[in-house]
Amino acid sequence: MTRLKDQFNEDRRDALQEVVNIAMGQAGDSLAKLFGTFVELSIPKFHLCDVTELNQVLSKNDAYVEKMTILRQPFSGQLRGEGIALFNNSGVNELASLMGYEGEVTFGNEREMLLDVCSILVGACLNGVASQLEISLSYTAPTIITKDTTIEEFFKPESIQWRYAMIMEICLTLEQYDFTSNMLLFLSEDSFPPLMDKLDHMLDEL
Template identity: 25%
Template sequence: MTLINLTLDELERDALTELVNIGVSRAAASLRKMVGKQVLLSVPTVEVVTQQAAAALIGQRESDDLVAIQQEFGGAFSGKALLIFPEDNSFELVRAIIGDEVDAAEVASLKDEALAETGNVILNGCLGTIANMLNQSLQMSLPKVVYGDGKVLFDVGLEPDADGLVLFLYINFAVRDRNIRGYIAMIMDLPSLNMLKELLDDFINRVTADSNWAVGA
């Protein structure tokens, strides 16, 4: 396969950006209910990059240690979804969820459980929305909490073929009045990327037939 066969054209990119935006916005609404604060979102970016490039991208933005909630998903297309935080931020997120009155020792003991639940709500909400709009369903694994830098989170160098092209959907969010910021990424292999392209083309054909909606409008 050549690179040109694996890239998204402008219309496909616009459609995928719109789906990610809708999915993350709905997931953010769930997070807002959990923390009781407004959740601010950036405009999603969609890139086809290597796992190494994805690790470098998150490394450019965050120099501190990271924590990620990972969930594998499968169906018509498959991959791994990650909800990523700077590790220091994760304590603030847990406090926002379980309450400021909880002492530091209890926050530490509940940290992984609270992070896993947060990731489960957000990642399921985001991917579920995207799949539904593509007339598909996805199965999600149980959330797993992982600590490390970008190379660890994106499995760089673990296998000889681990640096192949991946689909990197990147969006960051912040919680108002809290020192919390995070990122959502989804990694997909080449066959899944090709399948997603086909599903996006079907989606574009459906929505452009509706004069009330146009991709990228």
């Protein structure tokens, strides 16, 4: 753990923050075009943490106390991990029309729409990062993990396979629609060496 923290020194952290900020800018643009409305993306926060510290790190965010719908989208390639999207179950009807679903929101299309938003968010954020770092990623279909669960109930240390991970926290808000989604991108431990290499490569080129 300390070894990982040492590796993730200030230069590399700055470089990654820069890459992510650019990626978020692009993602914000694309999402605004897609939804046809102003999209606010928070500046991503990084946490490098042990699985046992997970709830401690995450509980600093008030939004995580509520019961939420939790979805995940795995990604693989040189960077491996999962995007976890959290929806607080409000603004779903508005979102449906925004996403081009007509008529009444049924069980099936509400679920599909949340899955759409999950893969859009994960894709929008990661694709920007991947293209800057010249990495190719592949995505697996997203799934709904649970409805009506709090983050704390969901992230039980014993139910998580890895010990350490890098977590990137992003919040997306569609102000006009009272819609908020929090996203957590988990990068697995074995994604660290390639990520550090890529960051070093970028730093060398500066």
